[in-house]
Amino acid sequence: MQTVYNAGHAQHAATHEFFRGRLVPAFEVPARADYILGAVQKAGLGEVLVPVDHGRAPLERVHAARYLRFIAGAHTEWLATGGEGDAFPAVWPVRTLRSDVEPASFAARLGLYSMDSGTPLTAGSWAAAYAGAQASLTALDLVLAGQRSVYVLTRPPGHHAGADFFGGYCFINNAAVAAQAARDAGLKRVAILDVDYHHGNGTQAIFYDRADVFYASVHGDPRTEFPFFLGHADETGAGEGAGCNANFPLPVDVANEDWFAALEQALARLTAYRPELLVVSLGVDTYGGDPISHFKLDEPEFRRMGRRLAAFGAPTLFIQEGGYATEAIGRNVVAVLGGFEG
Numbered sequence: 001m002q003t004v005y006n007a008g009h010a011q012h013a014a015t016h017e018f019f020r021g022r023l024v025p026a027f028e029v030p031a032r033a034d035y036i037l038g039a040v041q042k043a044g045l046g047e048v049l050v051p052v053d054h055g056r057a058p059l060e061r062v063h064a065a066r067y068l069r070f071i072a073g074a075h076t077e078w079l080a081t082g083g084e085g086d087a088f089p090a091v092w093p094v095r096t097l098r099s100d101v102e103p104a105s106f107a108a109r110l111g112l113y114s115m116d117s118g119t120p121l122t123a124g125s126w127a128a129a130y131a132g133a134q135a136s137l138t139a140l141d142l143v144l145a146g147q148r149s150v151y152v153l154t155r156p157p158g159h160h161a162g163a164d165f166f167g168g169y170c171f172i173n174n175a176a177v178a179a180q181a182a183r184d185a186g187l188k189r190v191a192i193l194d195v196d197y198h199h200g201n202g203t204q205a206i207f208y209d210r211a212d213v214f215y216a217s218v219h220g221d222p223r224t225e226f227p228f229f230l231g232h233a234d235e236t237g238a239g240e241g242a243g244c245n246a247n248f249p250l251p252v253d254v255a256n257e258d259w260f261a262a263l264e265q266a267l268a269r270l271t272a273y274r275p276e277l278l279v280v281s282l283g284v285d286t287y288g289g290d291p292i293s294h295f296k297l298d299e300p301e302f303r304r305m306g307r308r309l310a311a312f313g314a315p316t317l318f319i320q321e322g323g324y325a326t327e328a329i330g331r332n333v334v335a336v337l338g339g340f341e342g
């Protein structure tokens with residue numbers, strides 16, 4: 001399997017994130033991608049390719065242009081308005097407050113375009129996230145040209161980012177950009193399967209009222225797990241998209257067999273949908289040793305996951321999402337991809 005590697009990932013490098021009123025060491029760090037690249041190379045998974053620049057237009061197909069302009073210049077504005085180091089939002093337009101009028105204040109816009117204070121916006125966040133979207137588009141081209149599967153090795157991750165907000169360590173929704181580009185290339189039905197520990201609230205929201213992209217996710221129950229405010233089983237799509245969204249929230253102490261039973265249910269829905277492309281939001285924070293998550297998958301389960309996804313039988317685009325047990329993440333990702341390869 002070919003890998004498209006976003007070598008620009010390290011431009012997004014936060015030392016700390018905000019948690020419970022304190023700055024704690026960041027979990028989403030450049031070493032994550034370095035470990036994965038090392039494991040991909042050591043395993044001899046296949047060629048490692050560089051992204052081809054497709055420009056900003058494919059990003060604007062899922063993200064608001066004003067949001068992208070904001071993110072592109074946000075850190076410069078943060079510094080110009082007296083900020084130091086990484087930028088963190090502190091005020092949000094919640095219920096009864098207006099989000100339709102863009103404020104002039106930078107602090108207010110930082111809140112308008114974000115969902116949490118746990119996502120450091122660094123000097124290089126835009127450059128790294130932009131390059132990750134380009135890696136995703138490059139990998140999609142390879143799949144459309146006939147590759148059975150391609151892996152996108154990138155960070156920051158994407159599935160929490162909505163059409164006009166960042167959060168959950170995510171800025172550009174790579175899976176959504178790729179799925180939309182596949183539609184724009186002529187594919188009729190695209191499935192996104194999200195196996196990250198966290199519900200991909202951004203991806204779900206982007207496609208919620210559409211029937212041309214089906215979103216299915218297996219994740220920690222949002223009653224106790226991030227992102228808390230989306231990912232329940234009763235979210236099944238709206239309007240033309242009714243029936244094209246499927247969530248499988250699981251308790252934090254779920255047995256591995258029950259995780260696979262939920263995966264089976266998700267795949268049954270996607271089989272009935274008959275997609276021409278499967279985009280996998282591949283988070284490996286379902287690993288038993290993950291420092292911020294609670295599932296108990298390990299290398300044999302990741303290998304089994306890969307085998308099962310191969311049996312699904314669709315052209316498959318794997319896009320890296322979460323996974324924070326830094327030294328194990330390479331092994332776990334390669335187990336999925338190696339399992340897929342058979």
Ligand code: SP5
Pocket residue numbers: 019118157158159160168169170196198226283285291292321322323
């Ligand atoms: C892409 C992805 O996996 N995003 C996850 C974002 C989770 N953000 C909340 C992190 C909370 C960190 N909790 C630290 C607990 C340490 N015991």
Ligand code: ZN
Pocket residue numbers: 196197198283285321322323
């Ligand atoms: Zn996650």
